[in-house]
Amino acid sequence: MKIGELAEISGFSTKTLRFYESIGLMPAANREANGYRSYQDDSLRRLAFISNAQSAGLSLKEIGEILAIRSSGVTPCEHVYQLLLAHRESIEAKIAELEDLQSELASLISYAESFSPESCDDGQVCSILSRKPNSVKFAKFQH
Amino acid sequence: MKIGELAEISGFSTKTLRFYESIGLMPAANREANGYRSYQDDSLRRLAFISNAQSAGLSLKEIGEILAIRSSGVTPCEHVYQLLLAHRESIEAKIAELEDLQSELASLISYAESFSPESCDDGQVCSILSRKPNSVKFAKFQH
DNA sequence: CTTGACATTCCAGCTTAGTGGAAGGTGTAC
DNA sequence: GTACACCTTCCACTAAGCTGGAATGTCAAG
Structure with missing residues (x-):
């Protein structure tokens, strides 16, 4: 399977797939004679996992760590x-x-x-936002 | 007042003050003969406003827009x-x-x-995270 | 005269998860 | 033979809000 098909099936763009490879989230793909990346179904499984993990709110870095642990056999x-x-x-x-x-x-x-608005004080930028003093240090500058 | 004092009083770092000037959030400061920035109390008032607006969750861009409106007289x-x-x-x-x-x-x-953990399926990265199929397309790759 | 604390500018990098585009190679159809 | 879709690499850029550091200048004290 070429990168375009993998992109189509997985829902990740080809850009994203190459990006994932570049950061080590996906392993370096095998190449065909012409230099094109060639994928098997395991790539799809890995991408499915990445997608799942992302929807659980994990960062790519964290996902990468999980994948690393997994491939270390643990x-x-x-x-x-x-x-x-x-x-x-x-x-x-x-x-x-x-x-x-x-x-x-x-x-x-x-x-x-x-x-x-008529009650706006010209001495300040905005009476609405300046209602609360937000620090003692500023106190004397906020009338 | 020099930038260090302004930083001390306002709680913004000197780096941040110069940064704010560079993005136009603070006006270009007057300079002393030696090239040092020289500030008056109005800078402090402006910074107090910025600080207030930030704690209301506004972005620097939005704060800048408010300041621009204000200085246009409206x-x-x-x-x-x-x-x-x-x-x-x-x-x-x-x-x-x-x-x-x-x-x-x-x-x-x-x-x-x-x-x-014993029930982990070797065919996937993580049974916990792979519990839900997250797309029809992936369905056949997630047992 | 030198040390130290301040100041200046400018360039680089951080975070995250990509996207855009240029310049070029490959493969197939008409 | 040429159009067109697809592939390659590489570099730059995005948002947001700063922060770090280098190289250099200024000023007061001892």
Whole structure:
């Protein structure tokens, strides 16, 4: 199978497939006499795995590590499990962060809605965004 | 005030201050006879605004636009309000996305916990991550 | 006179996951 | 023989927000 077919079937672009090879995520493909890459079904299986792992939110680097463990003959189960736990943690943290941001935004928005532009203070850029002092150091510069 | 002092007070590094100037977020600073940048309190006010706007999740580009509107003499209230609404939307979407990912992770993790490595299939990279077929095209390569 | 802390410019690199495009070789059909 | 699709390599570039470092200049103290 040539790279175009593999791309077609796998859903990865030919660019991406070459890129994956270049970063070692895919092994160097066998070449035909004319220099074209030649793939077997195992490439497709590997790409299926990459695709699965990506949709679990793993980075290419992490996926590469799993693949490396696997090809060293060890089952990567424990490593994968630890990765998943770590990801759950970091996603949890990101969600919390975004929710904080969301409530900050909500408060700014409701302030903006109760706000008349006429009351803008010329001494600052934006009364809506400058409502809260965000550091002691800045305090005296935010009236 | 020299750049080091401004950095100290504002909490932005000197690198960052020069960077902000280079991208037009801060105006070109006045120079002393020796070529050193010389700042007044208005720089501090502008940085306070930037800091506030950043903590509202706005990008430097968006902050720059607000500053540009402001310096064109128009009050940026409406623009800021629209930006905040748009951000609320996109944060909402991001949270939803992360929550989907989180439930996906949770299901993979609980599968992993009920899983014995002995049952690993040698034909695939990882039974945990390969549990769900993620595309029809891949179906026949994931047993 | 030298040391040290500051300042200047400019160029490079980081992160991630690719994409775009140029210049050229290959293979098949008309 | 020429069009056209496909393949090759390589280099540059994207977003965002900086950070590091080199080479050099300035200024005050001892």
